[in-house]
Amino acid sequence: MSKKVGPLDIYNLLPRTNCGRCGESTCMAFATKLIDGVYELEDCPPLFEDPKYAENLAKLKELTRPMVTYIDIGPKERAVRIGGKRVLYRHELTYHNPTAIAIDVSDDLSDDEIAKRAKEIDEFKLVRIGEELKLDLIAVRSVTGDPKRFSEVVKLVMENTQKPLVLCSFDPEVLEAGLAVAKDQKPLIYAVTEKNWKDVSDLALMYDCPLAVFVPNDLKKLRSLVNTLFEKGIEKVALDPGTFLGEGFKDTINNFTMIRKAARDGDKLLGNPLIGVPLISWTKPEAVPELTKWREAWMACALLLRFADMLIMHSYDVWVQLPLLTLRQNIYTDPRKPVAVEPGLRVVGNPDENAPVMFTTNFALTYFTVMSDVEKLDCYLLVIDTEGLGVDSAIAGRKLTADKVAEAIKESGVEQKVKHRKIIVPQLAARLKGEIEDLSGWEVIVGPRDSSGIPGFLQERWKP
Amino acid sequence: MSRKEEIEEEVNELGREWGKKLLELLEKYGAFELEGVEIEAEELNLDLRPSAATMAPIPVGFSITLSTGQTFYYSLAGAPAAAPPAPTAPPAPPKPKIEKIIEVEFTPPVTTYSRQIEVVPIGATKAEGGTRSKRLYVGGEKAPAFYLFEAEQPPPVIAMDVFDMPIPLAKPVKEHFKDVLDNPVEWARLEAEKFKADMISIHLVSTDPLTEGRPVDKAVKVVEELLQAVDVPIAVGVPGVPEIDHQILKKAAEIGEGERLVLNSANLDTDYIGIAEAAKKYGHVVIAFTAMDFNNQKRLNRELLNAGLPRDSLIMDPTTGALGYGIEYTFSYVERFRLAGLMGDEEVAFPISCATANAWGAREAWMKAPELGPRELRGPLWETVTALTVALAGADFFMMDHPAAIQTLRDFFSYMKSSVAAKAEEIAEWVSVKI
Numbered sequence: 001m002s003k004k005v006g007p008l009d010i011y012n013l014l015p016r017t018n019c020g021r022c023g024e025s026t027c028m029a030f031a032t033k034l035i036d037g038v039y040e041l042e043d044c045p046p047l048f049e050d051p052k053y054a055e056n057l058a059k060l061k062e063l064t065r066p067m068v069t070y071i072d073i074g075p076k077e078r079a080v081r082i083g084g085k086r087v088l089y090r091h092e093l094t095y096h097n098p099t100a101i102a103i104d105v106s107d108d109l110s111d112d113e114i115a116k117r118a119k120e121i122d123e124f125k126l127v128r129i130g131e132e133l134k135l136d137l138i139a140v141r142s143v144t145g146d147p148k149r150f151s152e153v154v155k156l157v158m159e160n161t162q163k164p165l166v167l168c169s170f171d172p173e174v175l176e177a178g179l180a181v182a183k184d185q186k187p188l189i190y191a192v193t194e195k196n197w198k199d200v201s202d203l204a205l206m207y208d209c210p211l212a213v214f215v216p217n218d219l220k221k222l223r224s225l226v227n228t229l230f231e232k233g234i235e236k237v238a239l240d241p242g243t244f245l246g247e248g249f250k251d252t253i254n255n256f257t258m259i260r261k262a263a264r265d266g267d268k269l270l271g272n273p274l275i276g277v278p279l280i281s282w283t284k285p286e287a288v289p290e291l292t293k294w295r296e297a298w299m300a301c302a303l304l305l306r307f308a309d310m311l312i313m314h315s316y317d318v319w320v321q322l323p324l325l326t327l328r329q330n331i332y333t334d335p336r337k338p339v340a341v342e343p344g345l346r347v348v349g350n351p352d353e354n355a356p357v358m359f360t361t362n363f364a365l366t367y368f369t370v371m372s373d374v375e376k377l378d379c380y381l382l383v384i385d386t387e388g389l390g391v392d393s394a395i396a397g398r399k400l401t402a403d404k405v406a407e408a409i410k411e412s413g414v415e416q417k418v419k420h421r422k423i424i425v426p427q428l429a430a431r432l433k434g435e436i437e438d439l440s441g442w443e444v445i446v447g448p449r450d451s452s453g454i455p456g457f458l459q460e461r462w463k464p
Numbered sequence: 465m466s467r468k469e470e471i472e473e474e475v476n477e478l479g480r481e482w483g484k485k486l487l488e489l490l491e492k493y494g495a496f497e498l499e500g501v502e503i504e505a506e507e508l509n510l511d512l513r514p515s516a517a518t519m520a521p522i523p524v525g526f527s528i529t530l531s532t533g534q535t536f537y538y539s540l541a542g543a544p545a546a547a548p549p550a551p552t553a554p555p556a557p558p559k560p561k562i563e564k565i566i567e568v569e570f571t572p573p574v575t576t577y578s579r580q581i582e583v584v585p586i587g588a589t590k591a592e593g594g595t596r597s598k599r600l601y602v603g604g605e606k607a608p609a610f611y612l613f614e615a616e617q618p619p620p621v622i623a624m625d626v627f628d629m630p631i632p633l634a635k636p637v638k639e640h641f642k643d644v645l646d647n648p649v650e651w652a653r654l655e656a657e658k659f660k661a662d663m664i665s666i667h668l669v670s671t672d673p674l675t676e677g678r679p680v681d682k683a684v685k686v687v688e689e690l691l692q693a694v695d696v697p698i699a700v701g702v703p704g705v706p707e708i709d710h711q712i713l714k715k716a717a718e719i720g721e722g723e724r725l726v727l728n729s730a731n732l733d734t735d736y737i738g739i740a741e742a743a744k745k746y747g748h749v750v751i752a753f754t755a756m757d758f759n760n761q762k763r764l765n766r767e768l769l770n771a772g773l774p775r776d777s778l779i780m781d782p783t784t785g786a787l788g789y790g791i792e793y794t795f796s797y798v799e800r801f802r803l804a805g806l807m808g809d810e811e812v813a814f815p816i817s818c819a820t821a822n823a824w825g826a827r828e829a830w831m832k833a834p835e836l837g838p839r840e841l842r843g844p845l846w847e848t849v850t851a852l853t854v855a856l857a858g859a860d861f862f863m864m865d866h867p868a869a870i871q872t873l874r875d876f877f878s879y880m881k882s883s884v885a886a887k888a889e890e891i892a893e894w895v896s897v898k899i
């Protein structure tokens with residue numbers, strides 16, 4: 001979307017009926033949030049239903065076209081959206097549509113293995129700072145090259161997962177066999193190539209499914225193929241310029257970067273979602289699987305940072321996925337998110353007059369980490385205003401001082417809430433112990449180094 | 465054996481095996497004896513919680529709750545199977561007939577930037593007035609990080625950390641240095657000789673009144689000893705106590721005269737002017753440290769330069785948040801600084817330092833948590849990803865701990881220097897590879 005487009009430009013082209021079907025009470029509110037990327041045009045149904053808006057809709061589409069288009073993989077109610085990026089650099093605006101992670105299931109496995117693998121991928125879930133981290137897609141790969149086997153396996157996978165699918169083969173017959181059973185699932189077809197493009201592009205049109213374009217390490221040919229597909233009337237494409245191992249990874253990083261920057265500069269042929277394939281690590285396995293996974297893991301992280309909108313991987317060991325999913329959770333946050341939270345007293349659970357009192361800083365990360373560690377306890381947590389610094393930098397920078405702590409204790413009113421006069425301080429703030437005691441009259445207990453130790457520490461040491 | 469013990473046993477075994485292989489194969493520095501991964505029973509609290517059988521659509525599952533309050537949920541039973549798709553006739557085939565690929569051109573989207581990032585030399589050889597065996601250079605970028613179609617990426621400098629007293633270290637790191645933890649000189653020697661460290665970063669944490677409170681004069685002696693013991697360049701780190709930090713760096717500057725040490729670091733709360741003057745007088749490099757604040761970083765850089773610090777003697781450190789603990793702020797600050805520098809903002813056109821070892825502060829890196837996989841792999845991978853993330857944003861100078869993480873970062877940078885084009889055939893049939 002061009003920087004110059006304001007909410008008013010959008011508003012003027014909307015139905016302006018304030019019908020509320022988008023979930024906003026006014027069209028103006030919708031327009032503002034559309035600009036922020038909260039909504040897409042599809043979220044305003046009247047635009048699409050009433051032919052009298054057709055002309056405005058066309059204008060709106062052009063006006064709101066992101067620098068990278070998006071595609072939806074899967075049936076409407078549980079589609080995974082990839083792409084839709086509006087900026088090149090993260091600090092400009094929130095990156096939209098977190099990189100989707102697809103895990104492969106190949107058709108050379110036994111039926112039992114396939115069912116088990118599909119189920120495990122489906123149910124993979126880690127909880128981190130209150131957010132569920134999951135895998136997004138299953139990529140069914142044709143290893144046998146047998147269309148019949150492929151259709152069986154696609155069916156079997158569908159019986160064991162709710163995740164949308166990617167159908168992987170370069171053979172149009174195999175792809176068609178898969179599409180025949182999965183067409184209502186709107187899978188991503190992987191992939192159209194320079195060799196198979198005529199047949200596979202027909203399949204994409206016939207089954208109305210998004211299409212991945214695979215042209216390794218040749219952006220001129222990649223652009224040409226996309227151009228041809230556009231001419232054929234295929235709109236929903238994703239790009240795979242090839243993920244290479246070792247020294248070849250240079251061209252991968254370089255191609256991803258050139259493609260995204262060209263998109264930023266207005267190249268519509270390259271302004272499509274990007275697919276990285278860390279699974280490539282398994283094409284030349286290391287001596288032990290752990291090292292192949294290690295390489296797959298770091299390549300995936302590098303690609304996620306370098307604009308990949310979707311990744312196809314093989315490993316879903318927790319130690320491989322945890323850093324990647326954490327990185328995704330971190331990078332796809334609002335860059336304007338303040339580093340500081342509101343200071344003050346937090347009542348956690350149902351504390352009584354003997355409940356422990358502790359303090360932390362108002363640096364968002366410190367705060368949320370501590371909160372997630374104490375949320376199951378009954379206690380008072382005093383959040384000190386350190387201007388958004390963590391404990392050690394706040395002490396070094398004189399933003400966390402004994403004065404401040406003493407004052408916060410007084411002002412918080414916690415003295416009326418508990419009978420005791422004991423406060424647990426982070427170990428990194430141990431140097432303030434004496435001074436806090438002198439100034440506040442409270443006894444200072446030095447707590448654990450890491451807040452994950454708090455529950456254990458309280459059990460052992462807390463006596464009001 | 466209970467299920468819990470079984471899990472522990474399994475993880476012990478895997479941890480030992482994988483840890484060993486990782487070291488042997490990834491680093492090729494010879495085998496290390498790993499101690500077993502012990503799991504203390506009280507750290508784990510397996511909480512098996514099958515859901516009611518009547519609630520059919522909800523998958524049966526269990527969660528693992530660590531005594532630390534973290535809960536990890538796993539599902540055991542299958543999700544309800546997808547309804548088989550209703551058979552419908554495929555829609556009519558497409559209309560336009562196109563027989564040939566319609567060719568178009570591609571031109572790399574090259575930008576010319578108005579400024580080059582400063583090149584900062586570290587360490588001095590005899591010819592340059594010091595005693596180091598080589599001089600390192602950091603910085604010199606002409607384009608954003610790894611925009612390889614615009615400019616080459618200069619190699620990074622990776623310093624390995626040494627502490628001047630035994631400190632709590634994560635187990636996977638400790639394994640490598642357990643015999644030298646109380647001897648910083650031997651520690652540095654091990655890193656320089658065995659792990660081929662580019663340089664050594666000694667942290668004089670013993671001067672903190674909360675540790676030993678060692679007098680500055682005495683603590684700084686270690687720097688002298690290190691200069692004798694190893695021939696790679698050296699960085700000197702402070703405990704982060706403003707009234708002590710500047711004393712250490714001034715003293716180190718004096719005794720390391722001519723060696724082009726890296727003084728780590730000056731910040732707005734200590735006597736940064738004094739540090740800049742000492743660096744100028746004795747010929748060293750200063751790291752300017754701020755806490756994720758664009759304007760403060762500009763101000764500190766400006767004032768250090770105004771105090772006479774030469775432009776080729778400044779490295780910035782806008783604070784490294786670990787993966788999972790603020791790395792997104794670091795990523796965006798580093799990227800912004802680098803872009804601003806290239807676009808012509810001379811106050812921030814400097815190399816950037818990343819205290820990568822902060823990754824070990826993340827509990828995901830060090831914690832014994834078998835359901836998260838062996839920490840022998842998880843830990844160094846956490847440090848690797850932290851380094852890669854900040855590298856892709858634009859950092860040049862890394863202070864790191866784990867040999868496997870360092871090796872992977874080196875590999876990544878060396879791949880990015882390749883002069884041969886990737887061959888399409890290599891991956892043309894990846895889809896059908898048998899794994």
Ligand code: SF4
Nearest residue numbers: 019020022027030044
């Ligand atoms: S659905 Fe469309 S017309 Fe209705 S309020 Fe929202 S934006 Fe306006």
